[in-house]
Amino acid sequence: xxxxxxxxxxxxxxxxxxxxxxxxxxxxxxxxxxxxxxxxxxxxxxxxxxxxxxxxxxxxxxxxxxxxxxxxxxxxxxxxxxxxxxxxxxxxxxxxxxxxxxxxxxxxxxxxxxxxxxxxxxxxxxxxxxxxxxxxxxxxxxxxxxxxxxxxxxxxxxxxxxxxxxxx
Numbered sequence: 001x002x003x004x005x006x007x008x009x010x011x012x013x014x015x016x017x018x019x020x021x022x023x024x025x026x027x028x029x030x031x032x033x034x035x036x037x038x039x040x041x042x043x044x045x046x047x048x049x050x051x052x053x054x055x056x057x058x059x060x061x062x063x064x065x066x067x068x069x070x071x072x073x074x075x076x077x078x079x080x081x082x083x084x085x086x087x088x089x090x091x092x093x094x095x096x097x098x099x100x101x102x103x104x105x106x107x108x109x110x111x112x113x114x115x116x117x118x119x120x121x122x123x124x125x126x127x128x129x130x131x132x133x134x135x136x137x138x139x140x141x142x143x144x145x146x147x148x149x150x151x152x153x154x155x156x157x158x159x160x161x162x163x164x165x166x167x168x
Contacts, residue, residue, distance in 0.1 A: 011062035023092030
């Protein structure tokens with residue numbers, strides 16, 4: 001079982017590798033992400049990691065297969081009054097796609113959200129053509145909360161943004 005080889009832990013600056021930077025220049029990895037319109041650098045990624053270490057409303061977890069950093073999952077926009085947060089995630093190493101890793105990591109983050117943060121509702125958004133992300137969210141019990149029509153413009157094609165929710 002692959003899940004016994006997966007570790008989630010707070011990402012630190014020393015976890016940065018050039019592979020981490022390569023993910024965001026891979027058109028397939030960022031295909032349905034707003035990251036496709038950004039430019040990334042080592043300095044920028046290290047600042048990004050640091051920004052999570054200095055903020056108690058967002059947490060960046062590295063997804064590690066054995067010792068290899070293969071992706072990230074964020075618990076962000078934590079609202080301690082409404083007891084809500086959002087998640088975003090990426091499996092940057094394509095060789096690990098389709099193996100259930102994203103689903104497993106979302107499940108683990110949902111447990112953290114409930115137990116460690118006492119949150120009641122988690123949201124996640126994705127492009128309407130991001131079938132893999134839709135499947136992984138539904139597999140974890142997320143339901144469609146709303147659809148933002150024509151929210152994204154990818155390669156001159158309008159796509160909806162589907163906002164999912166899960167009560168935890």
